[in-house]
Amino acid sequence: MDFSAVKGLPYKPVRKLGNGSFGEVFLMEHIRSPNITAAVKVLEVDYIRKAEILEEFHLHKKLCRTVHQNIINLYWMHRTSDCIYFVMEDVDGGTLFEKFVTNKIEPPAAQHYFKQLVAGLKYIHGQGIVHRDIKPENLLITSKDELKICDFGAAMRYRYGAEEILLGSGVGSAEYMAPELYTSLKCRGPPLDVWSAGVTLMHIVSGLQLWKYADMESPGYVNWIEGRTFDRRPWDEMDAPLIKLLRRVVTEKVNKRWTIERIEKCKWMKFDYGPIKKNKQK
Template structure:
């Protein structure tokens, strides 16, 4: 995960003025990306010459994060060109599970895993980013569950949709399953132009695997995309899965 620094209350130029120096230290460059709540800029540390990414939040308090600059861009950019080879998809999925396991072991739950939030460094390694919707164990309610409705529609777990509380560990695993399907198929397992129709497919777990999926992969996806979170595959089970462990 990329390290981040937070500075609240600093005077930050508006988007049209985001050029020149920030805090007299960072030379601001081009926009790398933007979302609903923030914009990310490429910047350079004037003292060290190091490239960084600066995330500017759309808040009155002018909060921003200085983060590691990951040169390879988003995993989404690779998937947008078409499905990946199985060995490449497996490598990326292995790294994703490793990162998610690391977070969960420390009481951090992402809740918005998707290819747009997975970055590629210059060595081809994956880095999970954008923890804007993440939660920590201290946020769990007395019933042991989270109740905030969040996530990206195509990747959201069915138990989130019913709004009765959910285990964020199991929600992240569902999203990992959707990501794996997308890497291997090049399209979503649950898709419809109508959002409500798509949610119904997610709730029912209705998806079809393409002909090139192996039986081992289908079995893993079936466990990951089990609509019953209580019997959804666990991280240790994923790590010991035959398809997951397969070497080229």
């Protein structure tokens, strides 16, 4: 696609950064001022998806009314007859997934990132919105090691004023989807993000993905919920407070799953590891 030919979009592509929900994301530089860069998400529009894309924009823009350091900033939207462009903050450090794809992240650095993820989710939920697709690929890392949540293509409102709306099933990335999403029951929004955040933490500290689907057909999942995982490496080498956090967050019992506020108060989140060492990839 020749972006230089898009009327009203004063950017030209530098390189592709990745794929978002139903679209591609490009690093672009301003045509007249190349030192000004932005991440531009390009979404092809049809009649069915137009409303969904506009809802994504409005939800993301709502979150950006107050700048939060752990939410990717959305500047503006450009529309043509066949595409919609989200012009966003350029984050220069890649994704959390890229931080550990060849090497697990040690607990001190994992805690550093997880605290920021929890802070971002607390803000999102406070705005009555649930993300529904938390995973390492949707967590951007700046060169200063700040974490920013991105890709709100699956986000939706779960609260209108004081009224909480129960959500349907089947949205998100399979490896990070909570088990209640595989039932026919409606479910609460915030616990879905808590589960996904917990699986993300589990993934980055171990370097392992224990299951594809959180259902009883997955042996890795069954072993986890029945407690048969923790006497094996690398789990038996981890701090007890970290294991406790993982067990309380990645639990199929929704009514016992820790809330964001409870996570903030837990022992592992308050533990002082000292200065964070940069994670080295192999």
